Amino acid sequence: MTDLLKSYRFREEREGDWQALEALLKRAENSGVRALSDDDIMTLPRLYRQAISSLSVARSISLDQNVIVYLEGLCSRAYFFVYGTRSTFGERLALFFRRDWPAAVRSAGLSTLLSFACMFGAAALAFTLCMIDMDWFWAFNDNIMGARNPNATTEYLESTLYTEGSEPGEMLGSFAAQLFSHNSQIALFAFALGFAFGLPTALLLMYNGVILGAFVALFTDRGLGYELLGWLLIHGVTELFAIVLAGAAGFVIGGAVAFPGKLSRMASAREAGRRAALIAAGCVVMLFLAGLLEGFGRQMINSDLIRYSIAGGTGLLWLSYFYIPRQPRLDPALEARA
Secondary structure (H helix, E strand, O other): OHHHHHHHHHHHHHHHHHHHHHHHHHHHHHHHHHHHHHHHHHHHHHHHHHHHHHHHHHHHHHHOHHHHHHHHHHHHHHHHHHHOOOOOOOHHHHHHHHHHHHHHHHHHHHHHHHHHHHHHHHHHHHHHHHHOOOOHHHHHHHOOOOOOOOOOOOHHHHHHHOOOOOOHHHHHHHHHHHHHHHHHHHHHHHHHHHOOOOHHHHHHHHHOOOHHHHHHHHHEEEEEHHHHHHHHHHHHHHHHHHHHHHHHHHHHHHHHOOOOOOOOOHHHHHHHHHHHHHHHHHHHHHHHHHHHHHHHHHHHOOOOHHHHHHHHHHHHHHHHHHHOOOOOOOHHHHHHOO
């Protein structure tokens, strides 16, 4: 009987403060922080501390389990309001581009080098083999290049690099769309299949590399290597960099699964997946920008010098964006409070 009386008095003495805290939280959740007055803002932390104290006491003396459950929920809501960061979608998006994405890329340095080695190592191998014997081209060609093969004339191959040539612009646009679709699939699959210890990721990167190497070898063999690289790199710097980073994201997950350390494989993969997902999300942006360069810039610009200038500029831009250290900045919500 004594315990029941203590429990009743405990609730009666403090219930008013709990209700006041809940009313403030409801107003803030429904109408935003601006709905609270200065006095409300000052009162809320005090009511939160009282609720925490009440929860501690309730767990010791209260005979009503519903009161404990109610206070746990109330304290959780108040905690996130008092200590949690509150930012808009725009602020989170800005934070992603300003801090989260570059930081995730920098943290995957070794995976990025491995991804680069897989793709461009395979490209160098295919290029060398094709330059020795162009019959190797047929082993690497998956028909994505269409009529661009050793049977084509040099004049035809040259004409495909410029819109004023004999090939209509819409055919160039169709081929560009085909290449973009192909490379986008490689990038997304390279990331998604990383969980299988990174082996499918490595194979996909090498597969894309041998196609690229054979393509470059074909034009180089006809004396058109310089012209082809300008045509390719105006968008390829961004697109191929996105594929390399997507592969790196796959290797991050694959490495976590293969070498989980003290964590379980699932926990290790989950932890690495957060970082890898940031990289992969950014790759989608890069592929979109590459598509714009591919669909417009490459087809409308016929000057080799301008093509190389754009390629070099985008390369410097991406390297600076990802790898030049930045001064740490506060979260937007914290900046607003400062």
